[in-house]
Amino acid sequence: MIENGMRYLRGYVKIQIQGYSPERFLNLCSYHHILIWGLAYEDHCYELCMSVRDFKRIRPFAKKTHTKVRVKEKYGFPFSLYNNRKRKLFFAGFIICIFLLQIYSMFIWDIHFTGNETRTDEALSSFLREKGVFAGMLKKEADCRKIVKEIRTQYDDVVWVSASLDGSRLKIQIKENEDSFEKEEKKKDENAVDLVASSDGVITKIVTRTGTPQVHVGDTVKKGDILVSGRVEIVNDSKEVIGYKYCHADADIFADTQMEYEDELSASYEEKVYDKKKTSFLCES
Template structure:
């Protein structure tokens, strides 16, 4: 690749050598260290490529070998300049383009976020803008360590942040904390006392306690709100009397068999969009906050659908420019009243139920069975029934703080003396 570019920069030609002995001509080129490439036989001789400087040395060799050299093509930058030497505006435009590209490379034109789930791109972009970080800012003013510190300080549940500059793009990578920890503490170095209570009715199937006092066992039936793990530990003396309490933040995994009712109703009549082929387009070009468009998409359609497609111009993968282009379009449609068939209604309700089950499984809920059935009526269809689940049913609740009344003994002794 580099060698080809150097050849193009210096310029080269394509030759066709014919005559009494072209092989002798090739030997003479080798003896005089004239470099040729792309050698191939032709009908009357050989075709080859040669640099401009070596081509100028061929006249004595041609005379000595009694061959005929025909120039078939000129390639490279010197010939490009010679071909367009009178087009001064063209070269001025090339120079101006290079200057503009150099100027644009000094700015940040795009901010890209990766790894964020809880916080959308718009939220993080608005925060960075409040910190003075936004598109069209100078690259030299971008403080990547400062951006990392600001995001970590503002969002406590973001545990890792990376900021880097790739071309004209500022790349922000974050890692969010997937666990939930209590943020409040009763005092410095002291954890908040917390009980774990049941979030639903069920039968306990598994309990693993890491902190706190379990109040239930496997096989116990619990109601919503019952205490599963107590964050208060009794302190007793030698006589097994309660003399105080120690408080902890309960931590345990408690699973139970539960059940929930599922209901989904579908109207059999609906309105379908029927496009009539009427469309209007409006191409546009955007430069920062300025937009230039051609035509208009104003319409008097009763029902219409608007679509905007926009592409930002970039060179390579990460060199973004402050230009974007796109197309706005409007499509007209009419609404036609339709009615689902029994088979279509069953398929739609079954698909919704499948998605509902997939959402539960993504949350770690195990579905052990269901008796959901589909019922069809004159104007509607309903899927209803019970799902039998096995899930984690713990939720936090503040521990009740108790005080122990101390009994003071009377140490005085009375006598009759």
């Protein structure tokens, strides 16, 4: 594949040879280290391919062996340029494209973080931006040693960090202190607040505002079960859990429950009977 690409860039020709002694001509080419390929015998003549540079060397051999050489086809980038020499806009666009690619390769277009467990990529990118490191800056202005020093100075729990340029990407690898991370997780876990069921029932509706739901509509729960957790998972682009965020869980949860009710009623009661006495009123004029 690479060899074919180089042949195309340099250009090559397909020639046809015939005459008194074409085999002697081929032997002279081999003796003088002229590379030929695609050799075939058709219609009492040989057809083969060779580079443009070697084609310029075979004239004495053809004359010496009384061989007639005819160019049948021309291939490669130099011939394409010559055939399209009148297409000025095409070449102008090609040159501009190469120029723009060269310009773009001088800039950093992406900052990639790995190993950060307690801090998000956005937080680290914001910190680097304050220090003058951002996507779109010139690569020659990015001092990797200075970046490493700034991160180590800002974050005490970072025990190791490296920065390197890979093409147009700035790669930053971070190693955090796992002991401090576990202590912080434990402290945050103590501040998290979960929502628990106050009685047995079947969930009919749940609207979560903060936290992670642990149940769904139709689930049967018992008193004391966690309905919404105060711990929220933080995932990366690969959907892998890289940390947790702790909060006070908040949600509206509705459930069908059963409640026992007891009351006592008397088996007998007094019935009031009213007489039919008429009531008269005295009016004075």
